[in-house]
Amino acid sequence: MSKDRYEIRLTGSGGQGVIMASVILAEAAIIQGKNAIQSQSYGPEARGGTSKAETIIGENELWYSKVNNPNFLLALTQASLDKYIGNIADDAIVLIDSSLTMPEGFTDGNANADKRIYSLPILKTAREDIGKPMTANIVAVGAINRLANLFSEEALQEAVKRHIPRGTEELNMRALSAGEELASAAK
Amino acid sequence: MSKDRYEIRLTGSGGQGVIMASVILAEAAIIQGKNAIQSQSYGPEARGGTSKAETIIGENELWYSKVNNPNFLLALTQASLDKYIGNIADDAIVLIDSSLTMPEGFTDGNANADKRIYSLPILKTAREDIGKPMTANIVAVGAINRLANLFSEEALQEAVKRHIPRGTEELNMRALSAGEELASAAK
Numbered sequence: 001m002s003k004d005r006y007e008i009r010l011t012g013s014g015g016q017g018v019i020m021a022s023v024i025l026a027e028a029a030i031i032q033g034k035n036a037i038q039s040q041s042y043g044p045e046a047r048g049g050t051s052k053a054e055t056i057i058g059e060n061e062l063w064y065s066k067v068n069n070p071n072f073l074l075a076l077t078q079a080s081l082d083k084y085i086g087n088i089a090d091d092a093i094v095l096i097d098s099s100l101t102m103p104e105g106f107t108d109g110n111a112n113a114d115k116r117i118y119s120l121p122i123l124k125t126a127r128e129d130i131g132k133p134m135t136a137n138i139v140a141v142g143a144i145n146r147l148a149n150l151f152s153e154e155a156l157q158e159a160v161k162r163h164i165p166r167g168t169e170e171l172n173m174r175a176l177s178a179g180e181e182l183a184s185a186a187k
Numbered sequence: 188m189s190k191d192r193y194e195i196r197l198t199g200s201g202g203q204g205v206i207m208a209s210v211i212l213a214e215a216a217i218i219q220g221k222n223a224i225q226s227q228s229y230g231p232e233a234r235g236g237t238s239k240a241e242t243i244i245g246e247n248e249l250w251y252s253k254v255n256n257p258n259f260l261l262a263l264t265q266a267s268l269d270k271y272i273g274n275i276a277d278d279a280i281v282l283i284d285s286s287l288t289m290p291e292g293f294t295d296g297n298a299n300a301d302k303r304i305y306s307l308p309i310l311k312t313a314r315e316d317i318g319k320p321m322t323a324n325i326v327a328v329g330a331i332n333r334l335a336n337l338f339s340e341e342a343l344q345e346a347v348k349r350h351i352p353r354g355t356e357e358l359n360m361r362a363l364s365a366g367e368e369l370a371s372a373a374k
Contacts, residue, residue, distance in 0.1 A: 029229070041225075042223045
């Protein structure tokens with residue numbers, strides 16, 4: 001992240017925890033002394049099973065506005081990918097679950113292209129390696145952080161710990177690390 | 188709620204679940220066919236232990252902007268009450284936990300005053316009647332809904348169910364009812 005205003009859009013289906021993931025990214029920003037706005041907007045276009053949450057991070061005071069062309073897009077379902085892939089920044093990073101179909105015109109992990117897309121087994125890692133499908137959002141947070149170079153390891157761990165149920169720290173730290181490793185291997 | 192744009196600010200300390208409460212209010216709005224924006228903004232002024240979440244509800248498409256003078260303010264801690272009581276709409280409803288000191292110039296439950304304030308035992312009800320302090324945010328949601336006449340019982344119950352862990356439905360429905368009853372008795 002090298003911009004003064006960095007916009008992250010997280011999308012999936014209801015129940016996949018994208019709101020929590022978005023709140024955690026905002027919290028990590030605060031821990032590192034940045035500013036953040038975290039929001040969910042719901043309108044007619046947002047109905048129909050897709051869930052969307054956005055985090056705006058900035059060095060200076062942020063103004064409120066709609067996120068139109070995010071710098072980072074996460075899509076955990078095909079419906080959310082199809083819906084939001086058309087609106088991203090020119091130099092955006094896109095992270096999709098590996099169960100989804102790669103959108104036309106994109107190449108996996110092509111770091112030389114203007115728009116980079118990464119297809120990583122986020123849901124499978126949460127389900128099989130961590131053993132808890134509900135940690136997929138934390139796996140995603142780890143991968144996002146590594147791909148976009150947003151926060152220090154310590155800040156992100158602290159942010160996660162502030163928003164998970166007590167007693168699940170070890171599980172969620174493993175999920176976070178797993179996400180970071182997936183991203184590191186793909187970069 | 189009779190306005191086209193109704194702004195709700197929920198404040199407390201970190202860990203009291205005001206973000207979740209705010210998300211639930213937004214969800215209930217959607218279920219009832221309204222539009223909603225739910226957000227947390229963090230800046231230099233937001234550091235220091237208070238947690239703040241905002242829900243904007245509207246009949247028509249909403250524009251993004253800072254919530255400056257909310258129509259409804261919830262304060263669960265003295266620090267958050269002191270911080271935010273100075274910025275509310277002229278006809279705002281304020282709900283504070285009964286452990287807090289009533290702010291100057293306000294009268295408990297005075298429905299004739301322009302600014303109405305209600306002091307209800309939200310934290311105590313969650314702790315002693317429900318037996319789970321962490322349900323205080325759901326007790327608050329029930330009370331808010333009854334005081335501001337926002338949503339149908341069914342829409343709110345459905346919204347709560349979408350955002351709580353599986354297996355805690357009965358507990359949270361009791362918390363919601365308890366909050367509604369507190370508010371009904373105070374009105």
